[in-house]
Each structure stands twice: as C-alpha cells, then as structure tokens.
Amino acid sequence: MIELDNVAYSYGNGPALLSDVSLKLAPGSFHFLTGPSGAGKTTLLKLCYKDLQPTLGHVRFFGVDGPELSRDAVASLRLKIGVVHQDCQFLDHLSVAENIALPLTVSGRPISASDLDDLLGWVGLSDQAMQYPQELSGGERQRAALARAVMTAPDIILADEPTGNVDWDMSLRLLSLLVELNKMGKTVLIATHDLSLIRASKSQVSTRVLRITGGRLTLAGADL
Amino acid sequence: MKLSNLLVLATDRQADRIVPPTGYTVRLTLFTAASLAFLAVFALALSLATSRVATQWSDALARSSTIRISAPQDQMAAQVAAVESILQTTPGISEFRVLSNEEQAALLEPWLGAGIPIDALPVPALIEVIEAGDGFAAEGLRLRLEAEAPDAVLDDHTRWRQPLVEAAGGLRLLGLLSLLLIGCATAAMITLAAQAALAANKQVIEVLRLVGARDSYIAGAFMRRFTNRAALGATVGAAAGVIAITLLPGTRTSESFLTDLSFEGLGWITPIFVPPVVAVLALLATRHAAARVLKGLP
Structure with missing residues (x-):
C-alpha cells in the first residue's frame, strides 16, 4: 500500500535526518514506530502521506511513485490515508461534528447523519458533537481527530503520538479504537515514544515494532 | 473567462463555511470595493460627459460656417x-x-x-x-x-473647432484612463486583501489539504468569499456614486460640462456594470493569489 525504498530525508541543507529507510506497509498490518524525540518519526509519517518529498529514494503509494501523482491525485490519496496528528489540527470555527465530517465535505461526498452519529458514538463524543474543538479536553480532541481520520473509511491510519497529551486510561481507550480498526482490515502505523503503550498492545494485536535510531529504521527486538 | 471560473461562484454553503468568517480583510475588501466603485462612477460620468461635449462641439461647429465681408x-x-x-x-x-x-x-x-x-x-x-x-x-x-x-472671407471654424474637439477628446481619454487605473487599483487591493486572508488562514488551508481537499475546492471557497464581498462593497459604492452625481448641480450647457457630470439617457445604465466588473476583478485577483499560496503547499 505504502512502500518506502531507500528513502533519505534532510531539512534544507542540514544533515540527513533519515537515511536508507525502507518500509512496506502491507494491507491489514499493525506497526508501531518508536524512537527518541527528534529521531524522525513525524518526518517518516509525513513521507507516508506525501506531506514531504524524500531527498533520495522512492515512496510509492498504492503502486504509484510519489512524483507521478498530480496535486489532485495527492488530494484523492489523502482520502485513502487517515492521519491523526499529535496536535489534532482542527478548524476552530467549525463544530466537532463539522470537523469530523470535513473529509467528506471537501471531497463532495454525501454526509450520512446516521453514519456521523455512529462514528461520534464509537469515539464517545455524541454529547460533544455541537461543541467547538477548543471546548474539548485533550483526550476528546484525540478521539475527534481519530474519528475524522476514519470518516472516509481509509485503507491506512497513520497516528502521530496519538496518546501524547492524554492520561493512561485515555491512551488505552485510543489504542483499543485503533486495534478495532485494524481488526476491520485497516493498516495502522502509530508513531509513539511511549513503550508502555506498545507493550499494552501485545495482548490485543499482532504488531511489528520499528525503531528509528541515528536516522536508520530497524526492527525493534525483544527489549521492548 | 473560463466557464469553470464562473461555476466556482455557485453557492456551496458547506464549502463557504470552511473559510473563517471574520478578519480585517472583510472590512478592507468591502471598503476598497465601495470606494473604488464610487470613484469609478465619477470617472464614468466624466468620460461620458466629455464624450457628449466633444460630439456636441464637433457636430455643431462642423455644420456651421461664417462669411465675413469687410x-x-x-x-x-x-x-x-x-x-x-x-x-x-x-x-x-x-x-x-x-x-x-x-x-x-x-x-x-x-x-x-x-x-x-x-x-x-x-x-x-x-x-x-x-x-x-x-x-x-x-x-x-x-x-x-x-x-x-x-473682401469676403470664409471661416469654416476649423482653426478653433479642432483644438476644442481635441481637448474634449483628451478629457474623454483621461476619464477612460481613470477607469483603467481604478480597475487596476481594485485588482491590486483585492489581491493584497486575499493574500493577507490566505496567509492568515494558512493553517486552515494546510488542514484542508491534509484531509483531501483539492486546490480548486480551497481556491473556490476563497474566491466566492472575496467575490461576494467585493460585489457587495461595489454595489454600495456605485449606488452612493449615482446618488452623489444626481445631487450635483447641473447647468446642461455644453460649455460648462465640468459642472454637469450627470448621466444622460442610456448613460444611467452604465453604473450598473460597475459591481459586476469589480466582482470579476476580485474573482481573478483571488484566484491568482490562491494559486500562488497553494502552489507552495505539498
């Protein structure tokens, strides 16, 4: 689905943040991406939804090389890749329900009120539907971001530190939602520095844990 | 203009909501469009009045001659x-x-x-x-x-008719040049306002791109917002201009055209075209500004 082949990335003329990174996100797989702060987790995720172009190497999306995608094709691609950002990135002048429905709104697809209600219920935000993002708690914002990411029934969910600003109970709740999506056949990649979250997932789902160290991507061992 | 540029103006309430409704650019666009439309109406009146006078002078003087017998x-x-x-x-x-x-x-x-x-x-x-x-x-x-x-001398008025007609033609050209400059100023001001609005809403645009919005969708939302604002401002400005012109004292003589800037006959229809022209300028200016901003986003 998404394939990185010997990818390198550096910001400006700086040193390479990522070097020789190869990764294949197979359908229905569940990956964790870990590493210290500043290691390049967010950068790798951005390469996976074409928010950044690799300095070297190739990123293929559903079999198509990144540079071959037109701007409209990139927009269509992002309807197949749901992204949960650490800072959520909502439009503050729209209600929670409108923010969640945004991918459908911008793509001109019809919005089913019952589907939206179901999704709000699934993430436990039925009562907050008409509130505005700034009125939500950290955990509620993360769940709203997750709901928005899955609104278009994407094939892949990319989550960047989804539990970074929430307590442990909320972290487990978000993890269970992502596991549930994976069991529905979605490919999931979570970037996190929270190793306890990775450990907690092992009883729920078969995962592959990747670590970024020194700009290189390696498969994490049993030390987790 | 391409049909797609006009289709983008079709109401899309959902899409229009993605652009935050407030900001100083709202007032800037309204004020600019209203002011320039007001001036455009005066430039139109000047242009039409000079054209009228040039025609009157030219026709009246061209058809009469004098023979002087000393x-x-x-x-x-x-x-x-x-x-x-x-x-x-x-x-x-x-x-x-x-x-x-x-x-x-x-x-x-x-x-x-x-x-x-x-x-x-x-x-x-x-x-x-x-x-x-x-x-x-x-x-x-x-x-x-x-x-x-x-001892008879024919004076066909050519000597002094021509400079007057040329002067009236020059004033007519000045009026048209004023209209052109007002149009350019409108486009420039709305471009600046649109760029300011797009810069202020950079995060909104980034979010929209990330959730799958196409450039045409994002640009369309901003184009509608600015075109509607500009059309509203221009309508108010043009109406104020027409009212101001009707309140001007008119002498209705060809020699005193500078105090007679009122429209005549079909000339009264011309201010109606000011708001649509301003709206089209706003549409093109916003499209240009949006294209530049969106080009810089992944």
Whole structure:
C-alpha cells in the first residue's frame, strides 16, 4: 500500500535526518514506530502521506511513485490515508461534528447523519458533537481527530503520538479504537515514544515494532 | 473567462463555511470595493460627459460656417448680394442668412457694452452658413468668393473647432484612463486583501489539504468569499456614486460640462456594470493569489 525504498530525508541543507529507510506497509498490518524525540518519526509519517518529498529514494503509494501523482491525485490519496496528528489540527470555527465530517465535505461526498452519529458514538463524543474543538479536553480532541481520520473509511491510519497529551486510561481507550480498526482490515502505523503503550498492545494485536535510531529504521527486538 | 471560473461562484454553503468568517480583510475588501466603485462612477460620468461635449462641439461647429465681408461701405451691398448669389448656387448648403444689426450688436456687447451705435462703426457684414448633407467644398467656395466678392472671407471654424474637439477628446481619454487605473487599483487591493486572508488562514488551508481537499475546492471557497464581498462593497459604492452625481448641480450647457457630470439617457445604465466588473476583478485577483499560496503547499 505504502512502500518506502531507500528513502533519505534532510531539512534544507542540514544533515540527513533519515537515511536508507525502507518500509512496506502491507494491507491489514499493525506497526508501531518508536524512537527518541527528534529521531524522525513525524518526518517518516509525513513521507507516508506525501506531506514531504524524500531527498533520495522512492515512496510509492498504492503502486504509484510519489512524483507521478498530480496535486489532485495527492488530494484523492489523502482520502485513502487517515492521519491523526499529535496536535489534532482542527478548524476552530467549525463544530466537532463539522470537523469530523470535513473529509467528506471537501471531497463532495454525501454526509450520512446516521453514519456521523455512529462514528461520534464509537469515539464517545455524541454529547460533544455541537461543541467547538477548543471546548474539548485533550483526550476528546484525540478521539475527534481519530474519528475524522476514519470518516472516509481509509485503507491506512497513520497516528502521530496519538496518546501524547492524554492520561493512561485515555491512551488505552485510543489504542483499543485503533486495534478495532485494524481488526476491520485497516493498516495502522502509530508513531509513539511511549513503550508502555506498545507493550499494552501485545495482548490485543499482532504488531511489528520499528525503531528509528541515528536516522536508520530497524526492527525493534525483544527489549521492548 | 473560463466557464469553470464562473461555476466556482455557485453557492456551496458547506464549502463557504470552511473559510473563517471574520478578519480585517472583510472590512478592507468591502471598503476598497465601495470606494473604488464610487470613484469609478465619477470617472464614468466624466468620460461620458466629455464624450457628449466633444460630439456636441464637433457636430455643431462642423455644420456651421461664417462669411465675413469687410468691404468699403459703398461696395458692401453689392458684395453681400454677390455672396448670396454664390451661396444659392453652391451645393451642400441648406441655408444661409445675413446677421442683422441687432444680432451683431449682441455679439459685440460683451466687449463694447450695451447700446452700441452699430451703424457708426466699420463693422463687417456677417453671413451664417449652415451645411447640408456632406457639406460644401470649402476651397471651391473660397475661390469663387475671391473672384466675385474679394473682401469676403470664409471661416469654416476649423482653426478653433479642432483644438476644442481635441481637448474634449483628451478629457474623454483621461476619464477612460481613470477607469483603467481604478480597475487596476481594485485588482491590486483585492489581491493584497486575499493574500493577507490566505496567509492568515494558512493553517486552515494546510488542514484542508491534509484531509483531501483539492486546490480548486480551497481556491473556490476563497474566491466566492472575496467575490461576494467585493460585489457587495461595489454595489454600495456605485449606488452612493449615482446618488452623489444626481445631487450635483447641473447647468446642461455644453460649455460648462465640468459642472454637469450627470448621466444622460442610456448613460444611467452604465453604473450598473460597475459591481459586476469589480466582482470579476476580485474573482481573478483571488484566484491568482490562491494559486500562488497553494502552489507552495505539498
């Protein structure tokens, strides 16, 4: 689905943040991406939804090389890749329900009120539907971001530190939602520095844990 | 303009909501569009008034000529009769008449005062000639006058009509140039306002791109917002301009056109076109600004 082949990335003329990174996100797989702060987790995720172009190497999306995608094709691609950002990135002048429905709104697809209600219920935000993002708690914002990411029934969910600003109970709740999506056949990649979250997932789902160290991507061992 | 540019103006309430509704650019666009539309109405009025005056001067002066006979008193009657005889047989003349003493006194009154003893002055005889159809051949008439009435001089007003017509034409050009400059200023100001709004909403645009919005969708939302604002501002400004022009004192004489900037006849329709033109300028300016901003996003 998404394939990185010997990818390198550096910001400006700086040193390479990522070097020789190869990764294949197979359908229905569940990956964790870990590493210290500043290691390049967010950068790798951005390469996976074409928010950044690799300095070297190739990123293929559903079999198509990144540079071959037109701007409209990139927009269509992002309807197949749901992204949960650490800072959520909502439009503050729209209600929670409108923010969640945004991918459908911008793509001109019809919005089913019952589907939206179901999704709000699934993430436990039925009562907050008409509130505005700034009125939500950290955990509620993360769940709203997750709901928005899955609104278009994407094939892949990319989550960047989804539990970074929430307590442990909320972290487990978000993890269970992502596991549930994976069991529905979605490919999931979570970037996190929270190793306890990775450990907690092992009883729920078969995962592959990747670590970024020194700009290189390696498969994490049993030390987790 | 492409049809897609106009289709983007079709109401899309959902899409319109993605652009935050407030910001100083709202007031800036409204004020700019209203002010420039107000000025555009005046420039239109100036342009139409000068055009009207140029036509009036050109038509009125082109169709009349004067023959001045400065003959000695004992030859005056004979030369006047000779000129009348020539004029009767000259093609392209609809009518002519010898100005009476009273009419000549009236012409001299501004310089010499009232009650001039016109009979005591060596005043030349004046004959007003009105052209018909394509007019007469001035050079041919001059040659005949020279032969049969040597003291008669034909003045077809060319010498002083042409500079007046050129002056009126220059003013008309000035009016059109003003309209052009106002159009450019409108486009520039709305481009700046749109760029400011796009810069202020950079995060909104980034989020929209990330959730799958196409460039045309994002640009369309901003284009609708700015076009509608500009059209609203221009409508208010144009209406205020028309009201201001109707309140101006009008003298309705061709010589005092600078105090008569009112529209006439179909001219009253022209201010109606100001808001649509401003809206089209806003549409193109916003599209240009949006394309530049979106090009910089992944």
